[in-house]
């Protein structure tokens with residue numbers, strides 16, 4: 618099966634179109650004010666509508682309280698909600714019961730122990746997204762982690778790979794991990810928060826060449 622592609626942190630109609638044109642299966646909308654990719658809810662709703670039926674829309678939140686989570690979901694009606702902070706399995710499990718959306722949880726992979734601990738989310742989420750450990754931001758830092766941590770791992774749940782992926786390294790990352798879905802943000806930008814249509818196209822082409 619072909620590898621699915623998520624282009625995260627889109628904030629303009631032109632780059633949403635570029636991602637879809639290039640073959641992205643998912644577009645990511647970041648609602649998190651400290652991020653250079655933050656989009657307001659009304660802006661996110663417009664981008665989501667533009668992608669409807671063409672690519673799945675993923676709403677990314679970081680440690681949002683239930684009120685903001687509910688408001689953002691109502692406004693955007695995404696296909697997927699991605700929790701990218703320190704949300705616990707219990708918290709996600711509680712909120713998921715009231716949701717009809719696919720739920721993803723990002724986990725910063727530092728070592729084999731973090732991979733083992735990520736198993737506590739099994740049964741609570743639909744997909745685990747393995748990313749580099751948090752730095753200044755919880756994600757979107759453009760740093761990769763040691764992919765050998767995932768080599769040969771017996772995944773018991775759907776999963777995805779993120780963290781510092783670019784057109785230059787994504788084919789190698791797929792070969793090393795057998796990732797079914799790859800997710801990039803900084804790696805397709807010309808400056809923080811500024812997506813580059815050419816880099817998006819190059820990234821998607823590199824995924825298909827893997």
Ligand SMILES: O=C(O)c1ccccc1N[C@@H]1O[C@H](COP(=O)(O)O)[C@@H](O)[C@H]1O
Nearest residue numbers: 652756757758759779780781800802803
């Ligand atoms: O993109 C962001 O600004 C962001 C902010 C807060 C949490 C997560 C964020 N992005 C996610 O992080 C991964 C990795 O990003 P990168 O490719 O290393 O820049 C990205 O795929 C987003 O899902």
